[in-house]
Amino acid sequence: MAEATTDVRLATGPFDPAHELEAFTAAHPEAGGIVSFLGQVRAGGGVEALELQHYEPLTLPAMKALAARVRERWELDGLLLIHRSGVMEPGAPIVLVAAAARHRRDAFAAADFAMDHLKSESWFWKREKAGGEWRWIEPRDQDFEDIARWG
């Protein structure tokens, strides 16, 4: 069996989710199932651009710590976690999480958990541009509810 791999990246420029997922899949032929989540900047709704700000000394270490928690909690063959920072246009990929596992349930739960915690705990500050004006986005209650699901 191939060694379990964890690949965590903070991308400051664009990345290609199809290419990343293809490479991840090719690296895990022993996994029966691969669950992925791709978050992208929503087109429509009047948002012209999105900016995610990170703080280097905290953001990447926290992503790596989250990945380690996911690896401990579920039996995975591989885990991929890529998050953008910087200014993005509508349709641009923001985040890609992929979990490869022997069992489907593990892959779904791991990807779901990783997303819930990435969204609410990670050190990203977000602002949106609409009508030519930038506006900072405040925390949402939904994130705290998502987290509470995991006990």
Next chain:
Amino acid sequence: MAEATTDVRLATGPFDPAHELEAFTAAHPEAGGIVSFLGQVRAGGGVEALELQHYEPLTLPAMKALAARVRERWELDGLLLIHRSGVMEPGAPIVLVAAAARHRRDAFAAADFAMDHLKSESWFWKREKAGGEWRWIEPRDQDFEDIARWG
């Protein structure tokens, strides 16, 4: 907003999941999140080949009916469901489910539900070749437990 799409296919030959997912993603720029599940023939474990048999008059209509149930149950921008039949080598893709939604929770739940029901309800019969011998695979109890989760 683009019209919600449902794409259900029974593939009797190989398909390229990276290409399919890329096209699906490009068709749904208005979706914030896309969850996908890719099932592939596991490498290792001594399985030399897998065959999935379908029965045309039942298999595709049942997949379409499942897709319609998923669309009714969650608010999605798009749903993709591709299932192989025929003989496949280790590493070959078997099934790809992708759900595009405005809200992450809907996309995860829809893909998860679709997989649980595809696995246990759809009209595929499976046999594996190991040590040069073909052997039919019987139903697993796990599938009934997976289904029970959805109430």
Next chain:
Amino acid sequence: MGTGMDLPSSERESASRITLVFLGRLEDLAGGGSRAVAAASSIDAVIDALEPQLARALREPRVKLAVNGILLQDNDAPVLRHGDEIAFLPPVSGG
């Protein structure tokens, strides 16, 4: 459907063929994925005409039947016609 109705009764009988389709492990038991057989008045009669071991396997409670792509309910006893296709469906395999 029903195109044989104009023929005399004896000719209708001799022309009356149906197709049996065996899925999954039933294919191995039957020695092939499908078989053309003479129609009988009922599914029971069709099964009775088969090899006893195969007939037993087809009657297992977990084996479902479809006639022309329509799944039968427990008490359905359809009248068979020339050209009908009966599929024998063992439980589908787990994931």
Next chain:
Amino acid sequence: MGTGMDLPSSERESASRITLVFLGRLEDLAGGGSRAVAAASSIDAVIDALEPQLARALREPRVKLAVNGILLQDNDAPVLRHGDEIAFLPPVSGG
């Protein structure tokens, strides 16, 4: 760290600078993402030396602090040194 210890006290004082980093909406209030300021003996003293409106925002209970990439706990009161970086972290944005 500690390389200034060999200098006379007056030179240490004049060379002692720290960097403040303002994340999210704090960047707009501060008029920039970071600022070099003269070190003071404590974080409280550093904040006191800033514009009152900015100082108030930095003291909001939901704003967390990190010194050289290490998050401070509620009662931490670190002694500041030349070259330290203090980051002010408002609540992160929801998804």
